[in-house]
Amino acid sequence: MLPRCSFTVCHVLVLVLCLSSAEDFDWTKNEHSTFYYGTFPAGFSWGAGSSAYQTEGAWDKDGKGLSIWDVFSHKKGKIQRNETADSSCEGYYKVKDDVSLIKELKLNHYRFSISWPRLIPTGIKTDHINEKGMQYYDELINHLLENKITPVVTLYHWDLPQVLQEKYGGWQNISMVNHFNEFANLCFERFGNRVKYWITFNNPWSVAVEGYETGEHAPGLRLRGTGAYRAAHHIIKAHAKVWHSYDTQWRRKQKGLVGISLSGDWGEPVDISNQKDIEAAERYVQFYLGWFATPIFHGDYPQVMKDFIGRKSVQQGLGMSRLPSFSPQEKSYIKGTCDFLGIGHFTTRYITQKNNPSGRSSSSYFNDRDLAELVDPRWPDPGSEWLYSVPWGFRRLLNFVKTQYGNPMVYVTENGVSEKMLCTELCDEWRIQYYKGYINEMLKAIKDGVNVKGYTAWSLLDKFEWDEGYSERFGLYYVDFRSRDKARYPKASVQFYKRIISANGFPNQREVEIWRRRAVEMCSSSNQLLAAEEQRSTAANILRLIHDPLTSHMEMVTEIVVPTVCTLSILLSAVFLMFLLRRRN
Numbered sequence: 001m002l003p004r005c006s007f008t009v010c011h012v013l014v015l016v017l018c019l020s021s022a023e024d025f026d027w028t029k030n031e032h033s034t035f036y037y038g039t040f041p042a043g044f045s046w047g048a049g050s051s052a053y054q055t056e057g058a059w060d061k062d063g064k065g066l067s068i069w070d071v072f073s074h075k076k077g078k079i080q081r082n083e084t085a086d087s088s089c090e091g092y093y094k095v096k097d098d099v100s101l102i103k104e105l106k107l108n109h110y111r112f113s114i115s116w117p118r119l120i121p122t123g124i125k126t127d128h129i130n131e132k133g134m135q136y137y138d139e140l141i142n143h144l145l146e147n148k149i150t151p152v153v154t155l156y157h158w159d160l161p162q163v164l165q166e167k168y169g170g171w172q173n174i175s176m177v178n179h180f181n182e183f184a185n186l187c188f189e190r191f192g193n194r195v196k197y198w199i200t201f202n203n204p205w206s207v208a209v210e211g212y213e214t215g216e217h218a219p220g221l222r223l224r225g226t227g228a229y230r231a232a233h234h235i236i237k238a239h240a241k242v243w244h245s246y247d248t249q250w251r252r253k254q255k256g257l258v259g260i261s262l263s264g265d266w267g268e269p270v271d272i273s274n275q276k277d278i279e280a281a282e283r284y285v286q287f288y289l290g291w292f293a294t295p296i297f298h299g300d301y302p303q304v305m306k307d308f309i310g311r312k313s314v315q316q317g318l319g320m321s322r323l324p325s326f327s328p329q330e331k332s333y334i335k336g337t338c339d340f341l342g343i344g345h346f347t348t349r350y351i352t353q354k355n356n357p358s359g360r361s362s363s364s365y366f367n368d369r370d371l372a373e374l375v376d377p378r379w380p381d382p383g384s385e386w387l388y389s390v391p392w393g394f395r396r397l398l399n400f401v402k403t404q405y406g407n408p409m410v411y412v413t414e415n416g417v418s419e420k421m422l423c424t425e426l427c428d429e430w431r432i433q434y435y436k437g438y439i440n441e442m443l444k445a446i447k448d449g450v451n452v453k454g455y456t457a458w459s460l461l462d463k464f465e466w467d468e469g470y471s472e473r474f475g476l477y478y479v480d481f482r483s484r485d486k487a488r489y490p491k492a493s494v495q496f497y498k499r500i501i502s503a504n505g506f507p508n509q510r511e512v513e514i515w516r517r518r519a520v521e522m523c524s525s526s527n528q529l530l531a532a533e534e535q536r537s538t539a540a541n542i543l544r545l546i547h548d549p550l551t552s553h554m555e556m557v558t559e560i561v562v563p564t565v566c567t568l569s570i571l572l573s574a575v576f577l578m579f580l581l582r583r584r585n
């Protein structure tokens with residue numbers, strides 16, 4: 001595990017609080033440390049996920065149009081080390097290989113997304129449909145079904161056609177609603193005979209906040225205080241329109257379901273005896289998950305968002321709220337447009353009340369919430385800076401969904417953890433601990449009565465992690481991005497997850513401990529295999545360096561020095577292990 005010394009999450013202070021103080025928080029009489037042995041309901045669906053831009057590669061092949069992410073990642077300074085997903089995992093060319101990895105895991109479903117500009121290069125259906133793109137998704141869907149794996153398809157995982165961004169301003173413009181609906185209908189028409197689970201949008205919070213408020217994600221706009229709200233408004237309308245299209249035109253024949261995948265961290269009050277903190281924590285969740293879920297289940301934005309943004313807008317001398325409003329017709333059109341709710345969840349924060357300045361210059365989504373986020377320094381944080389492992393927060397979030405939205409059918413569409421390692425590491429014990437803890441809390445939530453029908457580990461493969469490039473690896477399978485064929489190697493967590501799936505839960509302590517031990521034993525031989533491969537590619541890089549004296553210093557360090565040191569240490573530890581074993585015998 002890597003030590004973490006700097007946090008960039010805004011307002012994160014280090015919290016030295018006694019965790020036990022949160023234990024008697026109403027319905028979650030959960031013993032944080034108690035593990036629950038038991039099984040999931042029969043028919044529970046186990047899966048893993050990916051998304052088009054993060055894995056497919058082939059960014060300009062076979063007639064695909066540009067997406068906002070293609071353009072954004074090619075601009076200097078937007079992505080770590082200026083990496084792009086031009087080739088990424090080359091998933092476009094590896095359908096059979098990847099389906100066999102899915103089979104190896106014995107998954108029931110696989111979640112992937114369709115790249116809109118691969119099907120409709122300009123995003124406008126009447127312009128042109130790219131049949132080669134159609135063929136790719138046909139092949140993927142057919143291959144999954146032949147192997148008895150249910151496809152769960154996301155229509156929008158962030159890769160808007162660039163033409164729509166340039167022509168209309170992307171999600172700032174209401175015209176996206178119709179363009180997206182046309183694209184969705186094309187997918188229903190062509191794939192709906194085989195696809196029965198549709199997700200309109202993946203994590204619209206990120207699209208709105210990181211795409212149009214902070215600009216860390218494509219299209220990189222910084223329209224603070226207004227951009228995110230406007231984008232979200234149009235996304236919610238687009239979602240509702242697509243749900244209605246399916247409902248009226250396709251449902252009778254195709255008998256599928258249409259949902260949305262929302263992300264949400266859990267927010268826990270810092271001081272559970274302080275009403276202000278309790279309200280701030282509730283606000284945190286309402287501004288996150290509730291922003292999208294409340295209109296979809298109840299027809300309008302959460303009251304607390306309307307109150308806070310409305311009040312601040314008045315203080316800023318604006319004639320109307322920066323949060324747009326729905327007409328009565330729109331409210332009833334949007335309400336109830338969800339056959340199942342997808343939940344993407346990774347982490348938790350402690351929340352305390354904090355009054356932000358309300359001047360016009362400080363207008364932003366983050367300021368509107370009047371709160372501060374804190375973390376417990378004891379929470380494990382093996383990978384992404386924002387991702388602390390707090391399994392009990394998952395149970396609380398799922399219970400929140402149950403009570404707030406009338407216990408809808410829930411599919412967990414994303415849950416997992418990354419690693420930030422210089423050296424290759426297939427023995428990912430911390431990921432095993434993360435999955436074990438989070439899946440167990442989900443089991444407890446099901447016991448609490450939450451209607452969770454399936455779980456999707458995020459992600460099947462290491463892949464392009466947006467503005468972090470390839471520096472954060474979420475995969476169950478390691479991808480050697482430097483090799484020409486982007487070889488995949490199972491991490492220890494593959495073995496562990498596979499056991500959970502085949503037992504449909506956690507039978508007893510002894511068994512689960514044996515799974516963990518075996519998984520870790522098995523991974524060390526794959527580690528050596530990979531080390532040998534890496535040594536070969538390092539040698540090739542050295543030759544390249546000799547022929548290309550302009551190779552930068554950074555490249556030399558990351559492509560040659562680091563892998564050499566890593567390979568040597570893996571080999572040395574293997575030799576040392578053999579030596580120890582010999583001595584014992």
Ligand code: NOJ
Binds near residue numbers: 202263465474
């Ligand atoms: C949510 C996004 O949907 C997904 O694409 C990303 O890989 C994970 N968060 C982890 O950051």
